[in-house]
Structure formats: structure tokens, C-alpha cells
Amino acid sequence: MTTSALLTDLYQLTMLAGYHARQMHEQPAVFDLYFREPPYRGSYAVFAGLQPALDYLSQLQFQTEDLTYLASLELFEDSFLSWLSGFRFTGRVLAPAEGTPVFPHTPLLSVEGKLAEVQLVETALLNIINFQTLVATKAARLCQAAGQASVVEFGLRRAQGPDGALSVARAAAVGGVGATSNLLAGRTFGLPVKGTQAHSWIMAFDNELEAFRAYAQCFPASCVLLVDTYDTLKSGVPNAIKVAQELREKGFELLGVRIDSGDLAWISRKARQMFDDAGFPQVKILASNDLDEELIDAIRHDGGRVDIYGVGTRLATCAGEGGGALGGVYKLVEINGRPTLKATSDPAKASLPGRKSLYRVQDRQGRALFDLIALRGEQIDCGDKVFDPGNPARNQIIPAGSQLVDRRHLVFASGIYCEEAEPLDVMSRRCREQLVRLPEGSLRLVNPHRYKVSISQGLLQLRQRLLAAIEEQNLGTEI
Amino acid sequence: MTTSALLTDLYQLTMLAGYHARQMHEQPAVFDLYFREPPYRGSYAVFAGLQPALDYLSQLQFQTEDLTYLASLELFEDSFLSWLSGFRFTGRVLAPAEGTPVFPHTPLLSVEGKLAEVQLVETALLNIINFQTLVATKAARLCQAAGQASVVEFGLRRAQGPDGALSVARAAAVGGVGATSNLLAGRTFGLPVKGTQAHSWIMAFDNELEAFRAYAQCFPASCVLLVDTYDTLKSGVPNAIKVAQELREKGFELLGVRIDSGDLAWISRKARQMFDDAGFPQVKILASNDLDEELIDAIRHDGGRVDIYGVGTRLATCAGEGGGALGGVYKLVEINGRPTLKATSDPAKASLPGRKSLYRVQDRQGRALFDLIALRGEQIDCGDKVFDPGNPARNQIIPAGSQLVDRRHLVFASGIYCEEAEPLDVMSRRCREQLVRLPEGSLRLVNPHRYKVSISQGLLQLRQRLLAAIEEQNLGTEI
Numbered sequence: 001m002t003t004s005a006l007l008t009d010l011y012q013l014t015m016l017a018g019y020h021a022r023q024m025h026e027q028p029a030v031f032d033l034y035f036r037e038p039p040y041r042g043s044y045a046v047f048a049g050l051q052p053a054l055d056y057l058s059q060l061q062f063q064t065e066d067l068t069y070l071a072s073l074e075l076f077e078d079s080f081l082s083w084l085s086g087f088r089f090t091g092r093v094l095a096p097a098e099g100t101p102v103f104p105h106t107p108l109l110s111v112e113g114k115l116a117e118v119q120l121v122e123t124a125l126l127n128i129i130n131f132q133t134l135v136a137t138k139a140a141r142l143c144q145a146a147g148q149a150s151v152v153e154f155g156l157r158r159a160q161g162p163d164g165a166l167s168v169a170r171a172a173a174v175g176g177v178g179a180t181s182n183l184l185a186g187r188t189f190g191l192p193v194k195g196t197q198a199h200s201w202i203m204a205f206d207n208e209l210e211a212f213r214a215y216a217q218c219f220p221a222s223c224v225l226l227v228d229t230y231d232t233l234k235s236g237v238p239n240a241i242k243v244a245q246e247l248r249e250k251g252f253e254l255l256g257v258r259i260d261s262g263d264l265a266w267i268s269r270k271a272r273q274m275f276d277d278a279g280f281p282q283v284k285i286l287a288s289n290d291l292d293e294e295l296i297d298a299i300r301h302d303g304g305r306v307d308i309y310g311v312g313t314r315l316a317t318c319a320g321e322g323g324g325a326l327g328g329v330y331k332l333v334e335i336n337g338r339p340t341l342k343a344t345s346d347p348a349k350a351s352l353p354g355r356k357s358l359y360r361v362q363d364r365q366g367r368a369l370f371d372l373i374a375l376r377g378e379q380i381d382c383g384d385k386v387f388d389p390g391n392p393a394r395n396q397i398i399p400a401g402s403q404l405v406d407r408r409h410l411v412f413a414s415g416i417y418c419e420e421a422e423p424l425d426v427m428s429r430r431c432r433e434q435l436v437r438l439p440e441g442s443l444r445l446v447n448p449h450r451y452k453v454s455i456s457q458g459l460l461q462l463r464q465r466l467l468a469a470i471e472e473q474n475l476g477t478e479i
Numbered sequence: 480m481t482t483s484a485l486l487t488d489l490y491q492l493t494m495l496a497g498y499h500a501r502q503m504h505e506q507p508a509v510f511d512l513y514f515r516e517p518p519y520r521g522s523y524a525v526f527a528g529l530q531p532a533l534d535y536l537s538q539l540q541f542q543t544e545d546l547t548y549l550a551s552l553e554l555f556e557d558s559f560l561s562w563l564s565g566f567r568f569t570g571r572v573l574a575p576a577e578g579t580p581v582f583p584h585t586p587l588l589s590v591e592g593k594l595a596e597v598q599l600v601e602t603a604l605l606n607i608i609n610f611q612t613l614v615a616t617k618a619a620r621l622c623q624a625a626g627q628a629s630v631v632e633f634g635l636r637r638a639q640g641p642d643g644a645l646s647v648a649r650a651a652a653v654g655g656v657g658a659t660s661n662l663l664a665g666r667t668f669g670l671p672v673k674g675t676q677a678h679s680w681i682m683a684f685d686n687e688l689e690a691f692r693a694y695a696q697c698f699p700a701s702c703v704l705l706v707d708t709y710d711t712l713k714s715g716v717p718n719a720i721k722v723a724q725e726l727r728e729k730g731f732e733l734l735g736v737r738i739d740s741g742d743l744a745w746i747s748r749k750a751r752q753m754f755d756d757a758g759f760p761q762v763k764i765l766a767s768n769d770l771d772e773e774l775i776d777a778i779r780h781d782g783g784r785v786d787i788y789g790v791g792t793r794l795a796t797c798a799g800e801g802g803g804a805l806g807g808v809y810k811l812v813e814i815n816g817r818p819t820l821k822a823t824s825d826p827a828k829a830s831l832p833g834r835k836s837l838y839r840v841q842d843r844q845g846r847a848l849f850d851l852i853a854l855r856g857e858q859i860d861c862g863d864k865v866f867d868p869g870n871p872a873r874n875q876i877i878p879a880g881s882q883l884v885d886r887r888h889l890v891f892a893s894g895i896y897c898e899e900a901e902p903l904d905v906m907s908r909r910c911r912e913q914l915v916r917l918p919e920g921s922l923r924l925v926n927p928h929r930y931k932v933s934i935s936q937g938l939l940q941l942r943q944r945l946l947a948a949i950e951e952q953n954l955g956t957e958i
Contacts, residue, residue: 006663007641009633010674013662018676018697024683031679069666075701119679126636127644154488157605158804162486163642165606183492184485187548195489197497200510200598200811203819204503207952218497222554230822230949317796317803324796324803325637332679340682343709470709473686 003055005062005087006069008123013070016116017080025083025116030334030355033109033125039137040293041322043448044101044438046140046431047108048174049132051098051421052167054412056124057089089117093412096358099136099174099427100407101434103371103453105389106358108133108328110408115335122330131164132171134318134326138293139175140431142311144443145293147300151309152194153180154288155316168316173424176431177315189424194310196258196286202229208236212243220252224286227257227271237271241278256284256307264289265304272305286310292320293445341466352389352459353466359404367437369402374456380404386454396454482534484541484566485548487602492549495595496559504562504595509813509834512588512604518616519772520801522927523580523917525619525910526587527653528611530577530900531646533891535603536568568596572891575837578615578653578906579886580913582850582932584868585837587612587807589887594814601809610643611650613797613805617772618654619910621790623922624772626779630788631673632659633767634795647795652903655911656794668903673789675737675765681708687715691722699731703765706736706750716750720757735763737789743768744783751784765789771799772924820945831868831938832945838883846916848881853935859883865933875933 019025038045062070062084070076070084091113102108109125111118142151153172159165162184169185179192186193197215205211208230216223225243227236237257244254257275259267264287275283287299288310296309318324331351332340339354355376361369373389374380382402388394398404410418441449455463498504517524541549541563549555549563570592581587588604590597621630632651638644641663648664658671665672676694684690687709695702704722706715716736723733736754738746743766754762766778767789775788797803810830811819818833834855840848852868853859861881867873877883889897920928934942 004663009660010672015680021697123636131639157602160610160639160643161646164639167640181488184483193489197494201494203811204814218500313804319803324798325792332682335683
């Protein structure tokens, strides 16, 4: 899928026109993409969306119809539109690998290049990374809640349009959700597709048993029955058991049943018992109906016997406190070799200026201790003092024997990818493996341990110097 | 944009294969699309998404690559795939016009045709109508909160992928949001596009005044300045006043300023005073930063002087209590001429069976009294008793002199549209005009008057008869 070059905010184009008119458009500049709060009141986010973001950068160009539209706005000079017709993204991108757990204030993408090109791509990069990271994080939380059970994505009907649904399926896979109901996503990303039947199937027949038999006849080897159209335990499960017996006589086994309403913990336990008693322990129980990580956790806590959780609405819409949107931002951190920052009323919340490196500080067993943001090229050693960016009076020492692992690498340069595209299952494995290496309590769904992010001495000093300069300038304005 | 025929849940295809195998696929069937709870804890939703839904229906067909993919799943017979290759949607669709305020349990789309075709389109119709209706409703709430001020959509960077953002811009326009920052949406839907500059523009210059002057030089006739990069009232507004003076000397007027942080009520009031005192009463104040209808309402209540509200994240993600997703469902209500319903543990919540008409009951002044759902063709007169579907013991009389306005019409039949596509501004005018005719208190943002929806005697009796039959059948199963 090619993303249109017009998929951007008007202000990107007015700024570009301004830079072009003043001959600033080729000044070297660096932007950092980061977020300030982890979603869902958790401790982490799962980085996702890099590949689609790089696809966008590699394909970015203005078509004739785009330029005709821009000319029709009567805002832009012909010389600017002519320059835009030859526009390509030729910059460099540093990023973590998809599936990596990431934390507030740490630079995810750093985009380096000519001012015009690194500015223009802001909106689309945020659109792609914000949403996919948000979904991957939700998916990781769901999988964590589900424990040994698996999670399937059913969100197409509640997603934001066709493409939103595709992004959901892809990012959910990065976060560990193994299959989708969305056929287009299945084809596009090579994901396993799952599905059974709707209540309308059951209602299209004279009665439930007839509907079950009809389905089993068509799909004897992959039969999952929806058992809650009339009464799950009085009608649905007994009828499913009849069909399981009939299938077995023909040499097939009923795969499972889906329960889409009621008290899922209690009903799944009863249904499990009924299938086991009838000699069908292989029948899997799939539960759906507005599921979320908290509800899955509660069902397991209450002794529910669910093998597969189907999650739709709340995954596709990233529902939950602190969900809905990842507040990712894209900030200029250097221009013409001069580091910059965006001040705020609270100096501790000012952005982190300059080109930076992002390290994960690990102990000898490979367990993550904290993340460290340092200036690019700054020498960092064990024993160095590092600082809480929100409150520099709080500091700590990098423990002896720690490893500093650079979390990012060059992924795009000169218009091409620096690495081969990774399969989604490599990303989801990375996610799973790295999440368990976080400090104890970091994965708790509610009120987790807050993973520490520190800044280096060099970065702290640079920020303080720039804040002092702004303060002086503001005072100057006042006089 | 053509929507792939694969944009559906796998279960639609397995059900279709089953219907096809049993030669049920051409049985006449009717589905209703409706929702159960109004979003955002309001009283209404604004119906939107019809045109894109009809575009989908008119274009729906399986391409060779789609069929190849389906064959690779090893679930489907060749005879079914061969039938699928000739599939077209030939059914009929009844719907309200976009921009119409609609209410819980009332049928929005009714889709009538052969069982296979009306079943297959479920997922895509829900995807399109659910999301656009949710956004249009949010937009209407925002416009209502803004009063005389206008609202602009800035949500591209937080939307669910490129297409999600396009849907947002379109549906926001239906709900009354007059402009967007999204250039692609501007071109696609002919919407006005708006935008100024980012903080990065300001930071790319040595100081704020220089950045303002550079922008004003490029866009003297359409200059809006972002004034909060350093200190809004000490630096941003004084510098904007300097530039306004310089523009005036050249024969131009500064259009406005944007404030993106801080206490927007207080700062906008102070900024208004500063511009007025300096002789620039024409300068408009645009506010942004995580705005929502509640916040806009609070800013106005606190004496804020904002002319334009820029809303991004919370519009694009439909944030808010009861937001995030419209729980629209698509239920089989008739098959082979036999009305059907989906029972639940609470009989009052059972779906409404059969082919139905939806009326708005209005008084002589055209004010809406309540909505009435009746059987198609059922004779309804003033003086008739009508019933609360959740509690039929509660009933009321259709007042003498009321008008019954049929809320829906035939919009699609035999593969083609029955009406010309409407411009978005016709829809948004309809929305505005019909919202003010709702009963007093219906538009309150918080805890509004709940608009009544009633069912006719005929519909009530049909539902009771079907529920009794299911009850009997369940008892039968138990024995």
C-alpha cells in the first residue's frame, strides 16, 4: 500500500514553503520521536510500526495530482511546488527493533537529514508509530493476562476504517496475538485466520441442533460451534455434545465451542465439566464479548476454563484508562549543529536536546536495570552518576559489571532500508523475551513498578545550559 | 478507494460456504444494523458513513488474488470459490440520511436480499458505519460545546492509520467540524484545510521574533503564529503584536495566533486583551492541546476568549466515557419470510424481529417527541398505544395531531444507488437543524434527557410470541 504524500498536515507544507523561501530547507536537522506517558497506566510500551514507517519514507513522493491540488490552495509559489515535485526522503533513521519494550522520554525514532525532509514526514510517522505501538502494547498486556491461553484478534468491525483494522492486526501480532479474523490482514501479513459462525447462522435454521449439524457437515475437520444463541448450558453445550458424538462416529473430533455472553468464568467451567464428562476433553473453549486484560485476568482468577480469548473492540480501539492514543511527539532536537529544546512552564518537563544514544543498562544475567539516554558519542562507564530527568536531584550510579546495550541502530539511509524486513513472529518473540527481563513488578497490569529512565551528565548539562539561555531571552523580551 | 472483498471476518466466508453447500444461500433474508447505547453517555448519535458503505456494496467483488488466497486456506470447496468469483451485492438497503440524529435500538441500515449477500457484508458495514457515526457524534458534541466558535480537526497524527484519519475528517464534517489539517482529506472530500506552524519552526530560528517575521513574509495574507514555544504572554504575544504592526505597514492584517499549552481560558483572555489594547481586534485566537467537549465547555464557562478550537487526539480516537467504539450490531431479523430474534437472559433486551419501519413522531411545530419502531406496513395512528421496549408495562399514547415522519428511505437496490450523493455540508446542516428540534435537555453534554424510543403493538406482540416459542424449545432440550 502506497501512502499518499498528501497524508500530512497543511502546516508541514506551509513550513516547508517558508524554509524553502529562506533557503533553510537544506540545513541539517534532527528530530526525535518519543512519548511522555506509557499507555494503559502500565510501565512500558511495545515499539511497533517501524516497517510501515520505512515503507512510507521509501515511497514518499508528490504526484502530479497532489501538486495540482496544492496549487489550487493558492498558498504556494510555483518555485516551491516545482521543488516539491522532485522531493525524496534521503535522510537517516535510527530506531529500536519492533517488539522492543520502550519507555517514556526515550528517543524511539531519530530522524536526521535536511530540515525540509525531516519536517515533512512528522505527521505520517506519528500516525503510523503512535497507533501501532499502542496496539502492540495492548496486545502484550492481553497475552500477559491470558497466561497459557491464546488470544485472537476479532476487531475489524470496530476498527477505524479498513486500514485501521489492518494496522490493528499487524501490531497485535507484534505484541503476541497469534491470529486474526480479518481475511485481508491474513493475506497481507501472512497471519493465521480464525473464525466460526455468527448468531445469524444459528437463527437461519429451524433450531440450534440443525444449525450445528449443518456446520459440522461442511467443516468436519475444523468445527467450532457458537453455543450461546439460546441458552448456553441448557441448549448450546448439550447440542454441541451431540454433534461431537456424531463427528466422532465419522472419524472427526469437534475442535471447540465459542461462548459470547454471560458469566464467562462460571459458564466456561460448567461447559468444561460437561464436555469432559461426555468424553470430549479435546473440545477447546473460546470466549469472546467485550474482553479486556482486566476481564481476562478476572476470569482466570475466578477459575474460568477458557483456552482461547477472542478480543475485538477493546483491542482495535486500544480501550482502557490511559489508552485511546499514544501521545507520541516529534521534536526538533538539533538544527545546523545547534541543539534545541522546547521549554515548558515546568523546566523538568523540557525536551531532551541534541543527538542522543539510548542504552539499556543490564546486569550480568541480562536483566534490565534501567534505560539511559546520553549524548551521541558521550563516554559512559560503570560508576558514572546518572540523573532522573524530571528531578535531577535524584541520581544513581551505574552499577559495576553492568552492560550498556545500545537499543537502536541505523535502519534507513540514503532512501533505502539498512536491514532486511523481519517476520512478525521474530518481533513477537523479541517482545516476549524482553518483557520477562524487566524488573519485578513492571508487568503488573495495575499500578506497576515504574521502570527508571535516566539521563547522562552530559545531557543534563546541555539541557540546563539551553534552559538558562531561554530564560535570559524571555527576560530580555520583557524589558 | 476500493475496499477489498477480503475485508471481512473469516466466519462470514465459512458461513457462506455452509449456506452454499446446503443451497440456502439464495433464501431471502433481512438484517438490521443498530446500536444499544448512545456514545459518550449522551442521548443521541449522528448517523454517518452511508455513502462509503454504499460505495463498498457497489464495488464488492472477489478478485483472482482473493480467490487464490481463500483456496490456500484449504477450507473451501472449489464449487463455492467458483460461485464466489461471480458474487455481486444485489440487495436493497434502507437507511436514514447522513447527519440524522439517531437513537438506541432503532434500525439504521436494514439490508435485504439473498442470505449469502446480506450476511457477507456485515463486517465491512459495521466497520464503516460504527466508526463514522461515532466520529460524527463526537464532532456534533464538540461544536455544541464551542457555541459560536468554530472547531477544526487536527487528528491525523493520532488516528488509526491513514484511512482512519480520512474517515475521521469526513465524519467530523458531517457532525459540523468545518475544516481539517489533513491535506489528503481536503483533497478527497473537498474540505477546507487549515494549519500554521509547529514548535519546530520557531526553534529552527535563532529567536521567536525572527521565526514569526519569516513566516509573515512568506504568508502575509494568511498568517497565524504559534505563540507558546517559550512564554506565551511574555514573549509570544508581544512578538506577534510586533509582527502584526509590521504586516499592517505593508497593507496586511495578522489573521490569528495559536496557543497550544497552559491555562487556555486565562491565557486566551489575557492575549485577547493585549491584542485589543494594541489595536488588533481582528486577530483570532486558536486554541489546541488535548481539547474535548468538556474542556471547551469549561474554557467558555471560565471566560476564555477562543475563536477557533483545534481538536486532534480526542476527536480522532473518539475519546471519552462511553466513547472509543460504537457498539453497533448487525442482526438477522427475518429469513425466508420468518421473523427471527436473538434471545438474551433478559427478555426485555431481546432484539426486535421482522421487517420494520422507523418513524419520528413530531408535534405540530416539527419538534421531535419520540421515535417509534413498527412492523413494516403496520397501520399506526394518533391515539395508538406504544410501548417501552425494555419495559412494556410502560406505555404511552401517540398524541393527537402528531406527525409520523418515516426516518428512512430506500438508498440502494439492484447494485446501484437510489439517490445522488449528497455534499457533506448538506449533511452537517441536517445534523444542526435536527439536533435543535430534539426535546429540551437532550443536547446536554452530561447526564442528558434520554430521548424515548417506543415500539408498536404489532412489534411487541411479535417479539413476545417468538420469545415464548424459544422458551418452549429450550425446555424441550432440557428433557
